[in-house]
Amino acid sequence: DTGVSQDPRHKITKRGQNVTFRCDPISEHNRLYWYRQTLGQGPEFLTYFQNEAQLEKSRLLSDRFSAERPKGSFSTLEIQRTEQGDSAMYLCASSLNQGSEKLFFGSGTQLSVL
Amino acid sequence: QQQVKQSPQSLIVQKGGISIINCAYENTAFDYFPWYQQFPGKGPALLIAIRPDVSEKKEGRFTISFNKSAKQFSLHIMDSQPGDSATYFCAASGGGGFKTIFGAGTRLFVKA
Numbered sequence: 062d063t064g065v066s067q068d069p070r071h072k073i074t075k076r077g078q079n080v081t082f083r084c085d086p087i088s089e090h091n092r093l094y095w096y097r098q099t100l101g102q103g104p105e106f107l108t109y110f111q112n113e114a115q116l117e118k119s120r121l122l123s124d125r126f127s128a129e130r131p132k133g134s135f136s137t138l139e140i141q142r143t144e145q146g147d148s149a150m151y152l153c154a155s156s157l158n159q160g161s162e163k164l165f166f167g168s169g170t171q172l173s174v175l
Numbered sequence: 176q177q178q179v180k181q182s183p184q185s186l187i188v189q190k191g192g193i194s195i196i197n198c199a200y201e202n203t204a205f206d207y208f209p210w211y212q213q214f215p216g217k218g219p220a221l222l223i224a225i226r227p228d229v230s231e232k233k234e235g236r237f238t239i240s241f242n243k244s245a246k247q248f249s250l251h252i253m254d255s256q257p258g259d260s261a262t263y264f265c266a267a268s269g270g271g272g273f274k275t276i277f278g279a280g281t282r283l284f285v286k287a
């Protein structure tokens with residue numbers, strides 16, 4: 062169990078640029094989640110994968126955000142045409158397939174949009 | 176859409192004291208209520224969790240009290256230590272949905 066890995070840890074970009082983050086879940090975990098966390102707030106749900114299928118996406122999520130999980134392994138989260146309001150910590154979490162709601166979080170990617 | 180409300184926002188406790196954090200939820204379909212602990216620069220980590228069929232769960236110095244009729248639950252940290260200084264999040268999940276909904280967090284500082 063090597064834990065959930067996220068890359069990069071920090072990303073600084075200029076407004077209007079595209080960014081992509083990667084998440085490697087715990088190997089036997091079928092479920093993968095993306096959350097966003099701003100300072101002083103709890104994690105906010107963005108999207109959820111069961112294996113390679115994206116089963117739920119937050120209604121608050123802009124069309125500029127897209128996530129993939131090819132082959133049900135690692136996942137990527139892309140933000141197009143970044144805005145200053147996108148600055149946040151992007152957290153990835155994974156969990157076992159059934160009977161366990163326990164989330165294992167990575168250390169996150171801190172995005173700063175200038 | 177905040178379905179889980181947490182209080183207080185911040186808490187200062189003397190070493191050896193009891194820390195109490197409260198949480199209220201709205202969706203009666205929730206059936207799993209975890210507490211997560213987060214240190215700066217790290218992702219949240221599960222501390223303890225409870226299901227609504229029991230009113231209390233204890234693990235070491237950490238206890239969850241659950242009141243189903245009031246739709247409230249709380250975390251009690253006994254004999255609080257400086258190493259407990261962190262941000263604590265209550266959360267809820269279930270009811271046929273896949274996502275976990277988090278409260279806004281409580282920043283706990285334990286004074287030595």
